[in-house]
Amino acid sequence: MQMFGSGLIKGLAITWKELFTKKVTVQYPDEIYPLPDRFHGKFKLNKDACISCGMCVRACPNKVITMETETVARKKRLLKYTMDIKYCLFCGLCVEACPKNALGYVKDFELAQYKRDKLTVVLAAEEPLPREEKERLEAEAAQRAAAAKKAAGARGGSAFGNKAEGGE
Amino acid sequence: MLRTEEFTLNMGPQHPATHGVFRLILHLDGETIVKAEPVLGYLHRGIEKLAESRTYTQVIPYTDRLDYLAAMLNNLGYVQAVEKMIGVEVPERAEYIRVIVSEMSRIASHCIATGAYALDLGGFTGFMYPFREREKLMDMFEMICGSRMTFSYIRVGGVAADLPEEFYPAIKKFLQEFPSCVDEYDGLITGNEIFQARTKGIGILPAEKAVKYSLSGPVLRGSGVKYDLRKARPYGIYDRFDFEVPVGKNGDCFDRYYCRILEMRQSHRIIKQALEQLQELPEGPVMAKVPKVLKPPKGDVYHEIEGAKGILGYYVVSDGTVNPYRVHVRRPSFINLDLIDEMCRGWKIADVVAILGSIDIVLGEVDC
Numbered sequence: 394m395q396m397f398g399s400g401l402i403k404g405l406a407i408t409w410k411e412l413f414t415k416k417v418t419v420q421y422p423d424e425i426y427p428l429p430d431r432f433h434g435k436f437k438l439n440k441d442a443c444i445s446c447g448m449c450v451r452a453c454p455n456k457v458i459t460m461e462t463e464t465v466a467r468k469k470r471l472l473k474y475t476m477d478i479k480y481c482l483f484c485g486l487c488v489e490a491c492p493k494n495a496l497g498y499v500k501d502f503e504l505a506q507y508k509r510d511k512l513t514v515v516l517a518a519e520e521p522l523p524r525e526e527k528e529r530l531e532a533e534a535a536q537r538a539a540a541a542k543k544a545a546g547a548r549g550g551s552a553f554g555n556k557a558e559g560g561e
Numbered sequence: 562m563l564r565t566e567e568f569t570l571n572m573g574p575q576h577p578a579t580h581g582v583f584r585l586i587l588h589l590d591g592e593t594i595v596k597a598e599p600v601l602g603y604l605h606r607g608i609e610k611l612a613e614s615r616t617y618t619q620v621i622p623y624t625d626r627l628d629y630l631a632a633m634l635n636n637l638g639y640v641q642a643v644e645k646m647i648g649v650e651v652p653e654r655a656e657y658i659r660v661i662v663s664e665m666s667r668i669a670s671h672c673i674a675t676g677a678y679a680l681d682l683g684g685f686t687g688f689m690y691p692f693r694e695r696e697k698l699m700d701m702f703e704m705i706c707g708s709r710m711t712f713s714y715i716r717v718g719g720v721a722a723d724l725p726e727e728f729y730p731a732i733k734k735f736l737q738e739f740p741s742c743v744d745e746y747d748g749l750i751t752g753n754e755i756f757q758a759r760t761k762g763i764g765i766l767p768a769e770k771a772v773k774y775s776l777s778g779p780v781l782r783g784s785g786v787k788y789d790l791r792k793a794r795p796y797g798i799y800d801r802f803d804f805e806v807p808v809g810k811n812g813d814c815f816d817r818y819y820c821r822i823l824e825m826r827q828s829h830r831i832i833k834q835a836l837e838q839l840q841e842l843p844e845g846p847v848m849a850k851v852p853k854v855l856k857p858p859k860g861d862v863y864h865e866i867e868g869a870k871g872i873l874g875y876y877v878v879s880d881g882t883v884n885p886y887r888v889h890v891r892r893p894s895f896i897n898l899d900l901i902d903e904m905c906r907g908w909k910i911a912d913v914v915a916i917l918g919s920i921d922i923v924l925g926e927v928d929c
């Protein structure tokens with residue numbers, strides 16, 4: 394038969410040891426615990442890399458992301474990229490879906506806000522291009538397309554010729 | 562003659578010992594329970610319904626929110642159900658990673674069960690120790706998938722990303738320390754006389770009854786029924802590991818509690834073996850080739866795995882479109898609650914806390 398109280402003494406011995414171990418807590422606002430690279434925190438968008446394909450919008454289960462685009466010379470241009478963070482599950486499906494790695498996280502978890510509307514985060518906002526600029530770009534693109542067509546025709550012929558020469 | 566009458570007491574919905582928003586209406590005769598009526602639904606979010614308007618991949622983050630204490634296992638159950646439907650071959654490497662993360666999740670869940678149980682019975686120190694190890698596990702999960710609780714890490718066809726470099730030293734250190742940590746729980750909680758007095762012989766659940774009500778997990782095994790899906794019907798690659806299924810004898814609160822402690826040791830063994838075998842594998846993909854938009858053929862599938870709390874089953878019906886027609890989850894916590902009335906009857910109010918804690922429910926899963 395065990396002596397009554399021996400379990401308690403054993404427990405005390407275990408807690409006593411803890412007095413001499415290293416402290417693991419950090420003084421939060423002054424010190425921040427190191428975050429891993431894959432941390433799901435605040436979002437960031439690399440505007441230049443984004444091709445406005447909308448994959449992230451479609452991947453999101455909770456309709457967090459909305460995107461406005463305009464099409465200039467058959468190319469999509471990002472106007473506004475908004476995230477309604479209050480509905481975000483931080484699941485990472487959007488980041489995973491992005492083919493250009495334009496969307497990512499930063500190591501910041503301090504997302505709390507005092508006002509509800511502050512929770513809608515605008516990650517990119519651009520003015521639509523003025524009309525003249527648009528027209529200029531369209532015209533340029535048309536020119537380029539025509540030139541490319543011509544070149545492609547010419548190159549196609551010479552490529553065949555080159556190959557024949559190389560074979561000799 | 563003194564007139565006595567039955568007294569009704571509400572335990573919860575806001576009561577720390579119910580581990581969430583759960584209400585138990587206790588009908589009392591003095592301090593003795595005459596009847597216990599559970600009231601559920603305070604945390605109902607309609608996850609099964611939400612799933613119907615999401616694509617198959619988009620359901621994964623919602624499964625995290627069922628049993629949020631062991632989210633990897635929820636991910637795994639759902640994903641394997643969908644995989645059964647579309648029939649994909651999961652890369653070897655991903656299978657090992659899945660085993661490692663699910664067993665880590667099981668340990669994390671059992672750490673909470675153990676710690677919270679000590680707290681329920683009045684031992685605050687016993688609460689801190691298992692939480693210390695859970696914290697380490699969560700740090701590792703954060704390295705793997707960026708989140709601490711709602712992981713959304715397992716994907717149809719594999720896992721989201723390979724294990725990062727910094728994970729290996731962390732898990733090795735953890736595996737080395739963990740057995741002595743469990744010894745500490747044993748010393749602090751299991752061996753404590755007060756704890757034993759409050760759990761041994763309390764809330765006895767006979768094996769036949771547990772089987773009859775299809776209880777599962779440590780609650781079933783605590784009653785001496787050796788049934789663990791990882792052994793009985795191995796899914797994934799569980800047949801490659803050497804581990805035991807711990808069982809209790811008396812089916813009392815103590816046995817249910819102690820089963821979890823022993824299971825943690827077994828999970829530790831599985832992780833160790835899985836990690837060794839994983840490191841022998843060559844580098845390779847962690848995702849099978851699956852289409853971006855999943856469209857399983859018409860039909861239904863039921864798949865169950867051994868969750869932290871018991872048998873976790875997913876029933877998924879497809880109508881051939883991109884959204885599931887119906888998703889139903891067999892939630893172990895919910896079914897394990899079936900016998901709460903019978904288990905509580907005849908015991909005192911203080912024992913209700915011990916009984917409820919030993920079932921280890923998580924309300925995200927009970928209410929779904």
Ligand code: SF4
Pocket residue numbers: 452453454455456457458476480481482483484485486487488
């Ligand atoms: S993390 Fe998930 S919920 Fe949040 S925006 Fe991305 S896909 Fe949507």
Ligand code: SF4
Pocket residue numbers: 438442443444445446447448449450490491492493494495496
């Ligand atoms: S998926 Fe990436 S490239 Fe496409 S719109 Fe979203 S952020 Fe831009």
